[in-house]
Amino acid sequence: MASSVGCEHYVRRCLLKAPCCGKLYVCRLCHDAEENHQMDRFKVREVQCSECQTVQQAQHTCQQCHVLFGDYYCDICHLFDKDKQQYHCQDCGICRIGPQDKYFHCDKCNLCLSVNLQGNHKCVENVSRQNCPVCMEDIHTSRIEAHVLPCGHLLHNTCFDDMVKMGAYRCPLCMHSAFNMDDRWFNIDLEISQSPMPTEYQGISTKIVCNDCQAHCTVRFHVLGMKCSNCGSYNTAQEGGLIQQPEPDTEAETDTEPELHEAPTQH
Known part of the structure; x- marks a missing residue:
């Protein structure tokens, strides 16, 4: 609700005459909330004094009662407000x-x-x-x-x-970490070292893409997180399914007796 000291947005003692519809509002934000169009503050030419109701050219001080419309005034933006060290x-x-x-x-x-x-x-x-x-x-x-x-x-x-x-740490636009996460990555390292995967998942790997450095790599799978092997970030996304690492090759046992060699004859 407008008053002689402005609105919820600004502290001022005047109303702006909207160049678009001719209506009086304390500020463009109040205007835009009520109307179905937006006010161009740069086109404002007239204001009404909240003290004496005189409509006049936009200026810092009322020409009639000489009240100061705002501690700060910009004649380009037609911004009136209390002093916030604006520029x-x-x-x-x-x-x-x-x-x-x-x-x-x-x-x-x-x-x-x-x-x-x-x-x-x-x-x-x-x-x-x-x-x-x-x-x-x-x-x-x-x-x-x-x-x-x-x-x-x-x-x-x-x-x-x-x-x-809320616990979010990624940029909503590109998913890059929104701040330094080194401490968090260190804690995940500790959690993983203390939480081995079940036997059937040991030796399982997966492909990931890192949201921080955009590297693609294949790393060991763990439910607590997959660490980028390029930059060390856990801000990663899985690409594809799980990969079973091949078992090491072993020679099959046979029943063939080992070949015996005679010791060399001494002369």
């Missing part, structure tokens, strides 16, 4: 929550990322133009920070946290 990224084309010196714009990913990822992440071209594979909501314009997986794909930070809490 407008020209390359992203939208405002981001800052502070600006904590972020950089990755040209290939086409997204602002935390500075600790600069030169330390796998780039996927225009990856931010895809929806989050967990919630299927937009990532590029989201107010929630993006989390970059080792494979380069993006999730919302909150979606990544929910995924980890």
Whole structure:
């Protein structure tokens, strides 16, 4: 419910006049939830003051009662909000929550990322133009920070946290491990060493493909996991059925007496 201090999305003291339908809404998100079309915030030209109800050109301060519409205002995005150290990224084309010196714009990913990822992440071209594979909501314009997986794909930070809490560890898009799994692989090694397979399954192998390094290999079968012989990951998938290793060759016993040789004659 709109009020003089905004909505559930933003803290502001004005309503936006939607350029598409002429209706007044606190923000584009409120508009899009009510209407069967979306508001283009870049085309907003007029706002209504929530204090004196004066309709006027979009600006930082009401021309009539001089109330500040928002601590932060961007005249490109027409974003009014409380101070969150926002900044407008020209390359992203939208405002981001800052502070600006904590972020950089990755040209290939086409997204602002935390500075600790600069030169330390796998780039996927225009990856931010895809929806989050967990919630299927937009990532590029989201107010929630993006989390970059080792494979380069993006999730919302909150979606990544929910995924980890549920015990999932693979990227929903490519199945690559979503974080460092060395400790987990070590524990599986221990479990396998302490849990031998039944006699009838000993010596059984199977073909696998690794989701982490994409190697194809043949390894010993175990119900607790099949370890990639190339990178050591247990993030693998079985290809085909079980393979019975051939028994070692043994010579058949016969009833033939062994040939006897006389000892050499001494002279």
